[in-house]
Amino acid sequence: MKPGARVSIAAVLALFGAPHTLAAVDCEALALLALPETVITETERVTSGRFEQPNGTELAVPPMCRVAGIVSPAIRFEVWMPEEWNGRFQAVGGGGLAGVISYGAMAGALADGFASASTDTGHQSSDSSWLADSQRLVDYGYRAIHEMTVKAKAIIDAHYGQGPEYSYFNGCSTGGRQGLMEAQRYPGDYDGIVSGAPVNRFTHLHIGQLWTAHATLKTPGAVLSRDDFALLMEGSVAQCDMLDGVEDGIIRDPRMCTFDPGTLQCGSGRNGSCLTAPQVDAARMIYEGAANPRTGAPIYPGLEPGGEGAQRNNPGWSLIMNGETPFFIDDAVIGGMAYEDPDWDWRAFDFDRDVETVDAKLYGVLNAVDADLRDFKNAGGKLIIYHGWNDPGVMPRHTVDYYERVVAFMDRTGGDGYANTADFARLFMQPGVGHCRGGVGPDQTDFMSAITEWVEEGTAPDRLMASAVADGEVTMTRPICPHPQVAVYQGSGDTAEAANFECALPE
Numbered sequence: 001m002k003p004g005a006r007v008s009i010a011a012v013l014a015l016f017g018a019p020h021t022l023a024a025v026d027c028e029a030l031a032l033l034a035l036p037e038t039v040i041t042e043t044e045r046v047t048s049g050r051f052e053q054p055n056g057t058e059l060a061v062p063p064m065c066r067v068a069g070i071v072s073p074a075i076r077f078e079v080w081m082p083e084e085w086n087g088r089f090q091a092v093g094g095g096g097l098a099g100v101i102s103y104g105a106m107a108g109a110l111a112d113g114f115a116s117a118s119t120d121t122g123h124q125s126s127d128s129s130w131l132a133d134s135q136r137l138v139d140y141g142y143r144a145i146h147e148m149t150v151k152a153k154a155i156i157d158a159h160y161g162q163g164p165e166y167s168y169f170n171g172c173s174t175g176g177r178q179g180l181m182e183a184q185r186y187p188g189d190y191d192g193i194v195s196g197a198p199v200n201r202f203t204h205l206h207i208g209q210l211w212t213a214h215a216t217l218k219t220p221g222a223v224l225s226r227d228d229f230a231l232l233m234e235g236s237v238a239q240c241d242m243l244d245g246v247e248d249g250i251i252r253d254p255r256m257c258t259f260d261p262g263t264l265q266c267g268s269g270r271n272g273s274c275l276t277a278p279q280v281d282a283a284r285m286i287y288e289g290a291a292n293p294r295t296g297a298p299i300y301p302g303l304e305p306g307g308e309g310a311q312r313n314n315p316g317w318s319l320i321m322n323g324e325t326p327f328f329i330d331d332a333v334i335g336g337m338a339y340e341d342p343d344w345d346w347r348a349f350d351f352d353r354d355v356e357t358v359d360a361k362l363y364g365v366l367n368a369v370d371a372d373l374r375d376f377k378n379a380g381g382k383l384i385i386y387h388g389w390n391d392p393g394v395m396p397r398h399t400v401d402y403y404e405r406v407v408a409f410m411d412r413t414g415g416d417g418y419a420n421t422a423d424f425a426r427l428f429m430q431p432g433v434g435h436c437r438g439g440v441g442p443d444q445t446d447f448m449s450a451i452t453e454w455v456e457e458g459t460a461p462d463r464l465m466a467s468a469v470a471d472g473e474v475t476m477t478r479p480i481c482p483h484p485q486v487a488v489y490q491g492s493g494d495t496a497e498a499a500n501f502e503c504a505l506p507e
Contacts, residue, residue, distance in 0.1 A: 024161040027065035027081075033158060035069070035151050042068040051107070059107040067155050075139055077119040077148040079155045080106050086113030089156060089164035090448070091149060091190075093175020094118070096329060098140060099125030105170070112448070115164065117152035119144045131336030141365040142181045145169075149182075149189045166455060170448060172196030172436040173394060176385070181368040183383055187376035192451040195385045197394045197436050200402060201300070202366040203358050204290075206333040208300030208395060210349060211290035212317075213326035215282040218347060222278040223323045229308045229316050231273065232283060235264050236305035246489045248476075248496075249440050250432035251306035253486060253506065254389050255397065259305045261287070286317070289395065294352045301397035307390025307434065312470065313443075314434030319392045327393075338362055371405040373425060374413070382454045383425040384447055384461065386480075388433025390440065396429065403427040403483060418484075426461060427483040442466035442478050463503050479503055 025033075027045045044066045050058045051066075063083040070076055078101050090112075092105035098121040109116035122139030123130035130136035149167075157163040169179045169190045176198030182189050199205050216222050224232075240257035241247055251257055261283035266274035275283065289302030309316045320327040326346050335344030338358040376383065387399040406425060411417025432441020444467040453459045461482065468476040476496040479487045481503035493500035 025158045027067075027159065030065070030067050030155060030159060033155065035154055037072040037147075038069050038151055040067060040069045042066070051103070053103050059103060061107050061110055064110060065159055067159075069151065071144070071147045071151060073122070073135060073139075075119055075122040075144045075147055076101065076124075077117060077144075077151060078103075078106070079115065079117045079152045080110050081115045081156060081159050082110050082113060084113060085115060085160060087165045088114050088452070089116070089153065089167040090114035091117045091145070091152065091167075091169045093145075093169065093171020093173075093178045094121060095173050095175060097125070097332060098174060099123050099127070102175075109170070114168075115152075115156050115160075117148050119148040121145070128332070128336060128342075131332055132340040137337060137362070137365050142178075142185055142368075145178045145182060146186045146189060149186070166191045166452070168192045168194070168448070168451060168455075170194045170451075174199055176200070177202060177368050179383075180385075183373055183376040183381060184368055184370040187373075187379045187381060190381065192382045192455040193384070194447045194451050195383065196447070197387050197391055197396070198368070198385065198399060198402075199394055200368040201398060202333075202368075203338075203362050204300040204355075204367075205394060205398070206330045207349075207351070207355060207358065208290045208302075209320050209327050209393075210330045210334065210346060211300070211351070212286050212303075212321050213330070213346060214349070214351075215285035216321055216323070217326075219278050219282065221276050222282040224279055224282060224317070224321065225323060226310065226316075226318050227272060228275060228279060229318060230310065231264060231275065232261060233306065233309035233316065235259060235261070236308065239263075240305060244486075244489065245491075246495050251304075251389065252431045253429075254304035254306050257305045259287075260284075289397075290351060292352050292355070299351065299355055301395040301401070303392060303395060304389055304397065306432070307388075307392055307439065311390065311432075311434065311439045312468075313438030314390060315392065316390075316434075317392045319435065333362075334358060369402065371402070371409040373406060373409075377424040380455075381424060382451060384428065384451050384454075385425070386428040386430060386445070386447060388430040388435065388437075388439055388441070388443065390432050391435045393435045399427065400429065400483065422460070422482065428461075428464060428480045429483055429486075430466065430480055431478075431487075442468040442476050442480075444469055445480060465498060 031043045047063045051061045065081045067079045090109040092102045102118040106116040121144040122136050167190045171179050176195040177200045179193040179195035180200045236259040239259045240251045244252040261280045264275045265280045287302045290299035338361045387396045407417040407421045410420040433439040433443045437443045450461040463479045466480045467474050477498040479498050485503045486506050487501040488504045
């Protein structure tokens with residue numbers, strides 16, 4: 001065989017003198033695999049227990065076979081396959097605008113025995129030219145995850161001599177959107193999907209985030225500082241914490257909270273315990289969310305009361321509002337992707353006219369909003385969606401709205417919409433939890449165990465355990481419940497212990 005020659009999977013297996021379904025291909029020999037539109041760029045057997053990331057930091061990993069490749073035109077991906085394999089595949093999602101391989105998430109999947117894969121979705125984080133490249137937008141939107149999935153399964157099949165018995169996708173934020181996109185566009189790719197804080201109405205989210213910049217930066221004196229965010233959080237929690245009968249610093253369902261920042265307005269003079277009139281108006285705009293100024297029609301929900309200030313591992317609203325410029329991703333999405341203008345002026349955005357312009361360019365490529373998940377359900381797929389109510393970046397109310405649209409669609413197919421949806425898809429809202437993690441609420445939940453039990457054993461998740469951890473110690477446990485149920489305190493016992501709560505419909 002000539003150096004550099006590429007051959008099919010079957011031909012590589014033939015070199016080992018065994019049928020395709022019985023043979024395993026050595027890690028180094030995987031470099032010879034011929035996959036459509038794909039170049040295998042690196043194969044490596046890692047036995048040291050450590051993997052050095054491109055940034056120089058190391059990850060602890062079990063012995064594994066690492067394969068890296070590129071799908072045309074520029075979708076970089078990696079597949080990691082442990083020596084001690086549990087027979088399952090867990091692909092992991094990306095965050096933000098992607099552009100990197102999610103090595104940490106892959107290492108976590110590998111530690112649990114899964115083969116894993118990740119992709120940069122077709123561009124590198126240091127590059128901005130892709131924002132105006134229609135093919136790269138498609139790759140980022142949906143093609144890269146599907147191509148990574150197909151290639152990873154073929155590589156796993158070749159390496160172990162058999163494909164994964166079960167395939168899972170696990171992602172949050174952009175990764176949550178990627179999971180929903182898979183369920184909607186490629187319903188046969190995964191048996192189970194965990195979708196956290198999904199950015200599934202991508203275009204409107206970034207318009208909604210831009211709304212916060214217009215609220216705070218375009219009016220003199222309207223800028224809100226970190227101290228102001230803390231003041232708003234103190235006010236909203238003081239008013240709404242006890243709505244669920246438990247004083248714990250957590251607003252169980254912010255939709256029930258009618259906090260008005262006007263209660264914090266200064267009578268005369270500015271001091272650290274009150275807000276100016278322009279700041280109050282800005283805060284009201286942020287809570288209410290983006291809306292068409294001409295018709296009043298909502299564009300995207302606002303941020304919720306209870307998560308305004310910094311919390312444990314959660315920066316609060318300062319995540320997207322720095323008092324000086326819009327959130328940087330909004331500028332990239334609207335200015336770079338929609339208008340292809342590096343000098344785009346965010347101040348000129350018109351929430352009446354320009355929403356349609358952005359949607360015309362990006363909606364069908366980047367939004368995962370189809371409520372018809374029947375193909376995924378009929379393929380046997382299971383879906384867990386989760387979202388923290390204190391999320392300061394991806395407005396949680398939209399996730400509830402999307403799930404309710406799925407329920408409404410399933411209701412139209414006959415029978416009880418909630419029951420029909422719960423057969424294959426469940427939403428878990430997390431009180432007090434920030435973006436994917438952090439916050440004042442219990443944010444540690446084993447969603448992967450829940451999805452594998454649902455897929456493989458038929459055990460639907462009726463109640464999941466959530467824990468809050470500080471300095472390595474569990475400080476609170478509480479159930480999180482499938483929407484529309486919530487955790488209801490039973491009236492006695494320690495409110496920091498999950499045993500004293502049950503999942504029930506709110507009164």
